[in-house]
Amino acid sequence: MIRNILNSTIAATILLTAAPVMAQDAEQSGALPDADVPSLDGKTVGVTVIGTDHHWDLMAYRGQIDELERLGAEVIALDAGRSDQTQVSQIQTLIAQRPDAIIQQLGNIDVLDPWLKRIEQAGIPLFTVDTATPYAENQSTSDNYSIGAQLALQIVKDMGGEGKIAVFNGFYSVPVCKIRYDQLKYVLEAYPAIEVIEPELRDVIPNTVQSAYSDTSDMLTQYGADSGLKAVWGCWDVPMIGATQAIADAGRTDVKTYGVDGSPEYVEMVADPNSPAGAVAAQQPYAIGQQAARNVAMSLGGEDISPFSFLPAVLITKENASETAEPFLPGAADSSADAPAEGAEESESGSN
Numbered sequence: 001m002i003r004n005i006l007n008s009t010i011a012a013t014i015l016l017t018a019a020p021v022m023a024q025d026a027e028q029s030g031a032l033p034d035a036d037v038p039s040l041d042g043k044t045v046g047v048t049v050i051g052t053d054h055h056w057d058l059m060a061y062r063g064q065i066d067e068l069e070r071l072g073a074e075v076i077a078l079d080a081g082r083s084d085q086t087q088v089s090q091i092q093t094l095i096a097q098r099p100d101a102i103i104q105q106l107g108n109i110d111v112l113d114p115w116l117k118r119i120e121q122a123g124i125p126l127f128t129v130d131t132a133t134p135y136a137e138n139q140s141t142s143d144n145y146s147i148g149a150q151l152a153l154q155i156v157k158d159m160g161g162e163g164k165i166a167v168f169n170g171f172y173s174v175p176v177c178k179i180r181y182d183q184l185k186y187v188l189e190a191y192p193a194i195e196v197i198e199p200e201l202r203d204v205i206p207n208t209v210q211s212a213y214s215d216t217s218d219m220l221t222q223y224g225a226d227s228g229l230k231a232v233w234g235c236w237d238v239p240m241i242g243a244t245q246a247i248a249d250a251g252r253t254d255v256k257t258y259g260v261d262g263s264p265e266y267v268e269m270v271a272d273p274n275s276p277a278g279a280v281a282a283q284q285p286y287a288i289g290q291q292a293a294r295n296v297a298m299s300l301g302g303e304d305i306s307p308f309s310f311l312p313a314v315l316i317t318k319e320n321a322s323e324t325a326e327p328f329l330p331g332a333a334d335s336s337a338d339a340p341a342e343g344a345e346e347s348e349s350g351s352n
Helices: 055-070 084-097 109-121 144-159 175-188 208-222 238-249 264-271 285-300
Strands: 002-004 044-049 074-079 101-105 126-129 138-141 163-168 194-196 229-234 256-261 277-282 308-310 314-317
Touching: 044 055, 044 084, 055 074, 055 101, 055 285, 074 084, 084 101, 084 109, 101 109, 101 285, 109 126, 126 285, 138 285, 144 163, 144 175, 144 229, 144 256, 144 277, 144 314, 163 175, 163 208, 175 194, 208 229, 208 238, 229 238, 238 256, 238 264, 238 277, 256 264, 264 277, 264 314, 285 308
Parallel strands: 002 074, 044 074, 044 101, 101 126, 126 138, 138 308, 163 194, 163 229, 229 256, 256 277
Antiparallel strands: 277 314
16 A cells, blocks of 8 residues: 655666567556566555656656555655655655665756665665666666667668757756767767757756747757758657657758657657657666566565666667557557646756
8 A cells, every 4th residue: 555655746688679679478558577576565665756747757656656566565655746855855754764675766866876875874775766876776777878879870870970960958967868868979979970069958847848849949940951950869758749849840851859768649759750750769667667666575585686677678760660669659558547747846857
């Protein structure tokens, strides 16, 4: 049973290719197949998430809670509403309550790391979702190095190895965003004819789609059809929804957008042959959350676990969307989920 507090709201190897690599027995929600793991009966597990207004974040959060409850745990579920300081307060609350384990999901690592260290110092096993920290026993995530590189290579291919790319870089302090952007820059080092436009654009939370629409519209005005602008990149795909809409409304057919996560609305755009959305690296957030819960159960049950659990992802492009997009489209990837929460506070905590 969930106790909602504060009322605000890797062991496998990933293969990221142009072919689907979703778990073969997964349901449409992206759930992992049932597995024999130790019971959590009599155990209490705290879960703190930076926010649930983004599809990825919400599904990973639900995956943790659903699996922890299935295994018999009492869950202290905390949603920080996109406030870094609220998440810090949640961690302080959890340390004081001394659950048997804590799962922490996303956030600004510069703010969180001292408090994650305190969890370790308190002797409480820490597990994370999309947060790289030396204080966790395990991080459940996708292989963001592969995701970043493969998406970058797709961009290079679509650009023909030359032109300009606009980059949204508002959440570099979020480890997964840093990895993806660093991989983009690393790949582009081999293609000197591709220029990253500076100053970079900045994605924000909340009003992500509206802000990205406005910023992209301004960029399109500054860089006309003969400027060489060919791509817009983001470390997640919600700002790319706004960017794609701005490009379509401007009637530009020379610019495509690229993002990560697999939000149903953006996958739908990639699957539309007439949309400027070029490609998305789609993840399995619900399964990632489930895996984090299973790692807790195995660790508390005395089993050795790997420091990382990588869940597979799939690169959806214009060329392969007819074969790869269906599990991620609206009504399929999240067939049982309610709409994400609205009204989150802006912070540097970013998204996955």
